Amino acid sequence: MITIDRVSKTKSRTRILYDVTFEAHPGRVTGFLGPNGAGKTSTLRILLGLDSPQSGTALICGRPYRKLDRPLTTVGALLDGSGAHRARTARAHLRWVAASNGLPDSRADEVLEVVGLTGEARKRAGRFSLGMSRRLGLATALLGDPEVLVLDEPVNGLDPAGIRWMRGFLRDSAAQGRTVLLSSHLMGELAEIVDDVVVIDKGRVVTHGRLADVTGGHRTLEDAFFALTATEAGGPW
Amino acid sequence: MVNLVRAELRKLLGLPTAWVGLVLGTLIAPVIVLLNAPYTRRAIAAGTLTDLSDLGLRDLGVGLIGPMVLGVIVVSSEYTSTGRDAPGARQLTATLAAVPHRLRLLLAKTTALVLVVAAQATVTTAATLTLTQVLHGEHAPVPAPGRVAAAILYWTLTALLAYAITLITRNGIVPLTLLIINSSVVSVSYLLTKVTDLASYLPDIVGAQMFIRGSDFPVEVHPVTAGLVMTAWIVALLAVGAVLFQRRDA
Numbered sequence A: 001m002i003t004i005d006r007v008s009k010t011k012s013r014t015r016i017l018y019d020v021t022f023e024a025h026p027g028r029v030t031g032f033l034g035p036n037g038a039g040k041t042s043t044l045r046i047l048l049g050l051d052s053p054q055s056g057t058a059l060i061c062g063r064p065y066r067k068l069d070r071p072l073t074t075v076g077a078l079l080d081g082s083g084a085h086r087a088r089t090a091r092a093h094l095r096w097v098a099a100s101n102g103l104p105d106s107r108a109d110e111v112l113e114v115v116g117l118t119g120e121a122r123k124r125a126g127r128f129s130l131g132m133s134r135r136l137g138l139a140t141a142l143l144g145d146p147e148v149l150v151l152d153e154p155v156n157g158l159d160p161a162g163i164r165w166m167r168g169f170l171r172d173s174a175a176q177g178r179t180v181l182l183s184s185h186l187m188g189e190l191a192e193i194v195d196d197v198v199v200i201d202k203g204r205v206v207t208h209g210r211l212a213d214v215t216g217g218h219r220t221l222e223d224a225f226f227a228l229t230a231t232e233a234g235g236p237w
Numbered sequence B: 001m002v003n004l005v006r007a008e009l010r011k012l013l014g015l016p017t018a019w020v021g022l023v024l025g026t027l028i029a030p031v032i033v034l035l036n037a038p039y040t041r042r043a044i045a046a047g048t049l050t051d052l053s054d055l056g057l058r059d060l061g062v063g064l065i066g067p068m069v070l071g072v073i074v075v076s077s078e079y080t081s082t083g084r085d086a087p088g089a090r091q092l093t094a095t096l097a098a099v100p101h102r103l104r105l106l107l108a109k110t111t112a113l114v115l116v117v118a119a120q121a122t123v124t125t126a127a128t129l130t131l132t133q134v135l136h137g138e139h140a141p142v143p144a145p146g147r148v149a150a151a152i153l154y155w156t157l158t159a160l161l162a163y164a165i166t167l168i169t170r171n172g173i174v175p176l177t178l179l180i181i182n183s184s185v186v187s188v189s190y191l192l193t194k195v196t197d198l199a200s201y202l203p204d205i206v207g208a209q210m211f212i213r214g215s216d217f218p219v220e221v222h223p224v225t226a227g228l229v230m231t232a233w234i235v236a237l238l239a240v241g242a243v244l245f246q247r248r249d250a
Helices: A042-048 A090-100 A106-114 A128-142 A160-177 A187-191 A209-217 A222-230 B002-013 B016-046 B058-079 B090-098 B102-136 B145-169 B173-185 B187-197 B197-201 B203-208 B223-247
Strands: A002-011 A014-024 A029-033 A055-060 A075-078 A148-151 A179-184 A196-201 A206-212
Touching: A014 A029, A014 A042, A014 A179, A014 A196, A029 A042, A029 A160, A042 A179, A042 A196, A055 A106, A075 A128, A090 A106, A090 A128, A090 B002, A090 B090, A090 B197, A106 A128, A106 A160, A106 A206, A128 A148, A128 A160, A128 B102, A148 A160, A160 A179, A179 A187, A179 B145, A187 A222, A196 A209, A206 A209, A206 A222, A206 B203, A209 A222, A222 B203, B002 B016, B002 B102, B016 B058, B016 B102, B058 B090, B058 B102, B058 B145, B058 B173, B090 B102, B102 B145, B102 B223, B145 B173, B145 B203, B145 B223, B173 B187, B187 B203, B197 B203, B203 B223
Parallel strands: A029 A179, A029 A196, A075 A148, A148 A179
Antiparallel strands: A002 A014, A002 A055, A196 A206
16 A cells, blocks of 8 residues: 655755655556656655655555665565666675565575576676666565565566566556556556556646546547646657 | 675675775785885895884785775765666665665665775785784884784774765765875875874874874874774764765655
8 A cells, every 4th residue: 555645845946746645555556647757756766765755745554665674575666777786696686685674595586587587697787688677676676575566667668578578467466466556658558557547747646546537538548648737649859 | 784784795795896995905915015025124124214113014004995995885886877778777776775764774884894894904904914024023023912903993994984975975986086096196185284283183194193103293193092083083974974865865
């Protein structure tokens, strides 16, 4: 269970989040949707205790992330990149992360197998492709077999097979009762994965609810998104 | 806490740069003693080298590049970009996701660094002094245990100095360049002592007086006082670094 309550944030004198409020529930995949720069990553970073909000609270299972003991056993997070120092091998990275949360070394090889990186265990993270980095990041998130997953743009950089795999993985995770929160700017991808949708634009949540309710009278989630954010489809680029 | 220290030790010892610091720092001083042996023997015979009480201990200074590298990279490795695809991504994200309590994290990092550097300093000090005894034993007195311990402490505090500065700058290049230049090419701290006596209390200058007896210090400071002054510097800088680390967005 994730509860974000009236979170506001100002960065370099610019307000980037305005009273962001929403929840993500166990057994459901919640999609956090918005164009680039809308405040998705900023919100997730606050949720994970990396950045501090000016006001508001972000709780995971009723507690702020920074107060979690052995947090990896509660939350698995995937942000930009793999989080592994480029000189480290995939296995060495996973092992120090495991050690920090009192998890056995054997977990490293187990999660490498889950994400299909067993053959790359001894490869240095700096030599990984974008897709492999994302997989390594996901492997790190899975180390503690957490009940909550927080994933920032998880399908970014994945090839079609990887996207298909990720979709199945996220659906399975929710089916097992996990809370899954993922951000994306790819509406098409998201519509096939999520149960609930939170739409953010220019730092404000413009709507949230079940996928069917948010899509409403629109033909697709994408149409609904552009109608809600008043962004010109096919804008100037 | 044991888990956190174990994780930090693995992180540090898993970095190739750390091994450069470890190997270089451990070997430089004994190698210098060895290479300088013929010169030192001649100087002793000619009577130009009269104060022999610092022989061996003085050579430890060149090895300080080791603890400096270790102190810097234990922090800077958290801030280097993890790859071309995600230039903003850094190991720090993974670190704080695993250990969100920042002061506990710093405590674990500090402990890991102290353990590694103290071990390195013990090995290199033992090697350097043993070699000095073997080569010039009849002229050089065995240093008192207190002085040897002080030398190890100086190494450890030097690593912590580099660590604290990097915690503030969040970038390894500037502190490493300044510290290495200051300790090898041109000692700005030492030059400053020519301008003002106050510079004698800069951490690197005053710290050396914990175990070096030589008379080229403009202000003579008792070894215990010297240790306390250097420790005070480190504590103050670490406190600033810790407060910034606690407050800054990652």
